[in-house]
Amino acid sequence: MSEPYSEIINKIRNGDSAEFRIIADEMKDKAFSLTIKILKSKEEAEDSLQEAFMKLYRAIIENQFEARAKLSTYFYSIVYNTAVDNYKKLKSKRFSIVSIDVDDSNFEEGDDLLKKYYENEIKQSVYEERHEMSSDKKISGREVEKIIKSYIGHIPEQYSVILTMFYINDLSHEEISDLLKLPIGTVKNRIFRAKAKLKDIILKKYPEEELLQYV
Amino acid sequence: MKIFNFNISNFYSIFSPMQDDSKNIDSYLEENIRISLKASASPNFSLELMKRVELEKEFAKEDVKTERIVRYIIGSLTSLMVVFAIIIGFVMKTNEDGKEISYFNSLINTFSTFVENVSLTAAETFGFAFNFETGIVILLIMVCVFLFSFAEKIIFRKS
Numbered sequence: 001m002s003e004p005y006s007e008i009i010n011k012i013r014n015g016d017s018a019e020f021r022i023i024a025d026e027m028k029d030k031a032f033s034l035t036i037k038i039l040k041s042k043e044e045a046e047d048s049l050q051e052a053f054m055k056l057y058r059a060i061i062e063n064q065f066e067a068r069a070k071l072s073t074y075f076y077s078i079v080y081n082t083a084v085d086n087y088k089k090l091k092s093k094r095f096s097i098v099s100i101d102v103d104d105s106n107f108e109e110g111d112d113l114l115k116k117y118y119e120n121e122i123k124q125s126v127y128e129e130r131h132e133m134s135s136d137k138k139i140s141g142r143e144v145e146k147i148i149k150s151y152i153g154h155i156p157e158q159y160s161v162i163l164t165m166f167y168i169n170d171l172s173h174e175e176i177s178d179l180l181k182l183p184i185g186t187v188k189n190r191i192f193r194a195k196a197k198l199k200d201i202i203l204k205k206y207p208e209e210e211l212l213q214y215v
Numbered sequence: 216m217k218i219f220n221f222n223i224s225n226f227y228s229i230f231s232p233m234q235d236d237s238k239n240i241d242s243y244l245e246e247n248i249r250i251s252l253k254a255s256a257s258p259n260f261s262l263e264l265m266k267r268v269e270l271e272k273e274f275a276k277e278d279v280k281t282e283r284i285v286r287y288i289i290g291s292l293t294s295l296m297v298v299f300a301i302i303i304g305f306v307m308k309t310n311e312d313g314k315e316i317s318y319f320n321s322l323i324n325t326f327s328t329f330v331e332n333v334s335l336t337a338a339e340t341f342g343f344a345f346n347f348e349t350g351i352v353i354l355l356i357m358v359c360v361f362l363f364s365f366a367e368k369i370i371f372r373k374s
Contacts, residue, residue: 017265017268017269018265020265021264021265024264024265028256028261028264029253029254029256032256033252033254037252042257046256046257046260050263053264054267054268054271057271058271061275144247145247145250145251148247148248149247149250149251151251153251160252163252164252167245167248167252168249168252168253195241195244195248199240199241203240208240211240212239
């Protein structure tokens with residue numbers, strides 16, 4: 001069994017539930033990063049994540065993922081589905097990430113939002129930051145990081161959820177595609193487009209040579 | 216004699232001293248995307264979770280106990296019914312043969328007197344007598360209670 005948690009899983013199955021904390025400590029922040037992208041509220045995200053962890057615990061006890069290769073992949077699918085269910089319950093309306101499983105028109109929707117964000121938010125936040133900074137006209141690494149943080153905080157769910165799954169949860173394109181029931185091309189495309197857009201925003205603002213100082 | 220130990224961390228840099236700027240910017244952006252996407256749960260998250268896990272474990276233990284008790288009760292009742300049916304069958308058979316079996320006859324008489332007395336007491340107290348119909352009704356109520364508790368247990372577990 002290639003599963004790195006196999007020993008812990010066996011211990012939990014044999015009644016040593018305290019071992020579950022190792023899994024929880026290791027996965028909670030990565031899973032929380034995904035849940036918060038869907039539910040937006042910290043309290044709701046934590047409640048949803050607790051629920052997801054309890055589902056995982058029961059699944060371990062009841063030998064439900066015996067045949068699965070990776071516990072983390074299995075767990076993140078629970079985390080995602082639980083968060084979406086909770087979102088539907090809380091908002092009692094269609095989840096905005098539903099747009100994740102539609103066609104190319106979503107890209108336009110996403111791009112529009114990114115464009116709007118770029119025009120309204122970045123200029124403000126960056127210039128405010130620049131004003132606060134010293135008279136030194138050169139950009140700082142912190143400034144670029146702030147732009148990226150701000151950009152990530154404003155992109156629509158159909159991008160942020162996929163990016164989180166890819167960069168934080170370390171899921172492969174295939175795994176994301178299976179989980180979201182999206183064509184693999186769409187998954188790759190969204191990751192590429194989100195990155196390309198960010199690069200475009202940054203490079204429009206700062207010359208490449210200047211930026212390379214912080215790389 | 217001094218031994219110099221060279222550790223080459225980037226082997227390819229020997230052959231290509233010019234760095235790929237675009238790639239560097241990409242990896243810089245990716246690293247920052249990673250940082251920006253990261254969020255942290257509350258520090259006491261694991262503690263709260265483990266409390267829930269312990270509770271779940273306790274509930275599971277109680278469930279096992281209850282299941283065992285219910286299994287014992289059902290087993291005892293079934294064996295009692297089987298024994299009772301065998302005895303009745305045996306008594307009926309001996310009666311058909313026309314043999315004198317005073318012991319079994321007196322046993323049946325005692326049993327029927329007991330049922331009669333219970334029936335009379337029930338009629339005086341609750342206003343109904345024990346007969347075949349009331350037996351069926353009581354049996355049906357018991358089956359309904361059993362089915363309801365069983366179904367509730369399954370639904371509760373699944374949710």
